[in-house]
Amino acid sequence: MAYLVIIIVLLISLNIITMRSMLQRTLAIRGEDLIASTRIIAVEASNYLESPKRLGLVARENALKYRMRVLILDNKRQLVADSQNESGLTNRSLGYPELLSALKGKSFWGVHTLPTGKTAIYASSPVISGGTIRGAIMVSAPGDDIISLYHDIRKQVLIFSLMALILASGLGFLLATRISNPVVELTRAANQVKEGYLGRQVKVKGKDELAQLVESFNDMSRQLSKVRNQRSRFFHNASHELKTPLATSILLVDNILLDLEKGKIPRYDFIADVRDQLERLQELITQLTVLARLEEREPPNYAPVDLGEILPQVYSTLAPICAQKQISFNKEFDPNRQYMVWGNYHLLREAIINVVDNAVKYTPVGKSIWLKIREEDNTINIIIEDTGMGIPSEDQAHVFERFYRVDKARSREQGGSGLGLSITREIIRAHGGDIFLTSSFKIGTRVQIRLPVLGPSDGQYQNADRVE
Numbered sequence: 253m254a255y256l257v258i259i260i261v262l263l264i265s266l267n268i269i270t271m272r273s274m275l276q277r278t279l280a281i282r283g284e285d286l287i288a289s290t291r292i293i294a295v296e297a298s299n300y301l302e303s304p305k306r307l308g309l310v311a312r313e314n315a316l317k318y319r320m321r322v323l324i325l326d327n328k329r330q331l332v333a334d335s336q337n338e339s340g341l342t343n344r345s346l347g348y349p350e351l352l353s354a355l356k357g358k359s360f361w362g363v364h365t366l367p368t369g370k371t372a373i374y375a376s377s378p379v380i381s382g383g384t385i386r387g388a389i390m391v392s393a394p395g396d397d398i399i400s401l402y403h404d405i406r407k408q409v410l411i412f413s414l415m416a417l418i419l420a421s422g423l424g425f426l427l428a429t430r431i432s433n434p435v436v437e438l439t440r441a442a443n444q445v446k447e448g449y450l451g452r453q454v455k456v457k458g459k460d461e462l463a464q465l466v467e468s469f470n471d472m473s474r475q476l477s478k479v480r481n482q483r484s485r486f487f488h489n490a491s492h493e494l495k496t497p498l499a500t501s502i503l504l505v506d507n508i509l510l511d512l513e514k515g516k517i518p519r520y521d522f523i524a525d526v527r528d529q530l531e532r533l534q535e536l537i538t539q540l541t542v543l544a545r546l547e548e549r550e551p552p553n554y555a556p557v558d559l560g561e562i563l564p565q566v567y568s569t570l571a572p573i574c575a576q577k578q579i580s581f582n583k584e585f586d587p588n589r590q591y592m593v594w595g596n597y598h599l600l601r602e603a604i605i606n607v608v609d610n611a612v613k614y615t616p617v618g619k620s621i622w623l624k625i626r627e628e629d630n631t632i633n634i635i636i637e638d639t640g641m642g643i644p645s646e647d648q649a650h651v652f653e654r655f656y657r658v659d660k661a662r663s664r665e666q667g668g669s670g671l672g673l674s675i676t677r678e679i680i681r682a683h684g685g686d687i688f689l690t691s692s693f694k695i696g697t698r699v700q701i702r703l704p705v706l707g708p709s710d711g712q713y714q715n716a717d718r719v720e
Contacts, residue, residue: 255428259420263413271409275402279373282398283361286375289318290389291359297324297389298381307333320393324379327355327387346390350376354388363395371395434462438469451477494536497529504529542675556706559591559625559632562601567623570608579612580620591625591632592706595683600703603679606672607636607687607699614697615640627705634701643691651689652677 293314300306311322315335324333329345329352353360354376361375373395379387434457441452452473454466504526508518567583574581593600611621615638624635643651654674680687684704691697 255424256421259417259424263417267406267409267413271402271406274405275398278398278402279363279395282373282393282395283363283375286320286373286391286393287359287361287377289314289320290354290375290377290391293322293324293391294377294379294389298379298386301379301381301386304332308337311335318391318393320391323390323392325351325388325390327385329355332387348374348376348390350374351388351390354378354390355385357385364392371399431462434466438466441469441473445473445476450480494533497533497536501526501529501533536671540671554595555597557593557595557597557600559593559600559634559703560585560587560589562597562604563623563625563634565601566604566608569605570612573612574621577612577615578617579615582620582622584622584624591627593632593683593703594706595703599679600683603676604634604636604701606676607701610672611636611638611640611697611699614638619696630705632703632705634703636699636701637696639696642693642695642697643689644693648689648691652687 293310296314297307297310300310307324311324311333312335315322322333322335323331323346325346326332329347331344331346348362350360350362355378357378357380359375359377361373364372364374366372371394372392374390374392376388376390378385379389434454437454441454444452450473453470456463456466456470504522508522508526511518563583563585564587567581571581608621608623615621619639621640622635622637624633624637626633626635652673654671677687680701680703685702687702688700689697
């Protein structure tokens with residue numbers, strides 16, 4: 253409606269301005285033509301100023317010639333000759349502005365509405381003889397033909413404008429509908445998402461900016477739905493993981509209390525099991541806290557970190573466990589070379605240990621593990637390979653999800669919480685890197701950690717203190 257009002261106002265304004273300009277221009281052309289005629293008549297009349305009869309003849313001849321009324325007046329505004337011989341003007345002093353202008357030496361024309369309602373155009377020029385204004389020629393011609401033409405053209409323009417308005421209204425309505433309908437639907441969908449109906453999708457039409465907005469909304473809605481589902485699974489799994497050690501501890505404590513009630517000495521293994529379950533619960537809560545901080549993007553203390561210093565520590569930490577399990581633990585890195593990144597020393601160490609420890613847990617006796625590091629294209633690649641159990645293809649896309657276990661029964665026997673790889677991924681991403689996994693079931697698994705290199709232009713990292 254706003255655009256329709258604007259179009260109407262513009263059409264009306266354009267019609268008024270254009271038509272008035274056309275009318276004024278047409279009248280001006282007719283007026284200038286009349287002035288040209290009066291000047292010709294004035295030259296002829298200047299030769300017969302002393303002969304009123306001859307002037308009357310000049311007036312009538314030119315009136316027939318130019319098809320208009322001709323009046324010849326002296327310098328006292330008295331009528332000398334009239335082509336129509338109208339007696340009512342005889343001996344009258346006329347005061348038309350055109351006449352007054354001519355007697356001052358300037359030709360002039362104007363438009364007048366007659367008492368009959370008709371329109372006439374008056375024009376005048378001075379009659380000069382011997383360098384003196386001796387009188388004036390004033391002519392009048394009908395202007396109804398111009399006014400009639402003006403009204404006809406205005407009528408046609410009005411009809412055309414109405415047709416244009418109808419067409420513009422139709423096109424405007426279609427365009428407004430095309431724009432407003434998706435906006436209305438998008439607003440309705442956004443309100444539904446606000447009320448909790450996540451995942452709501454809006455049909456995308458076209459490829460314009462509005463379609464891009466709709467597509468962005470659909471992506472956001474899908475992500476919100478995905479986050480809700482992940483959060484729901486997280487709370488379900490977290491409650492399950494927390495409930496298991498709590499339930500076990502309560503059962504063990506009940507047995508201990510029962511022994512005390514019977515006057516028996518509580519079994520040492522029950523008390524030790526309670527401690528193990530509480531430690532497991534404490535470790536799980538600690539991991540959840542770390543994961544929450546990483547997801548909330550709480551900025552850790554960053555400083556230059558040498559991965560060439562972390563990897564030997566990881567190797568020395570897990571090598572005894574590999575030896576106990578009779579697993580061949582191999583390393584491929586130069587302990588004397590620096591592999592500098594910008595990050596948190598302890599978080600990076602924890603991330604690498606999580607991956608290697610996971611490989612140790614699921615690599616059978618007699619198999620092998622490799623810990624490698626490579627630097628290429630301003631990227632440091634840490635590679636952990638094993639010839640262990642491998643991961644089924646249907647599980648590989650989920651191994652970095654929280655509480656996800658490929659073999660749930662064995663994972664619990666191994667003491668895993670299902671959070672290690674999730675924490676690792678969040679740590680690596682917090683350092684501007686990424687982690688990838690490829691695996692072949694019953695053949696082995698390869699995990700690659702990629703981190704951006706810290707160059708010399710980033711500071712004198714060689715002498716920087718490590719943040720503990």
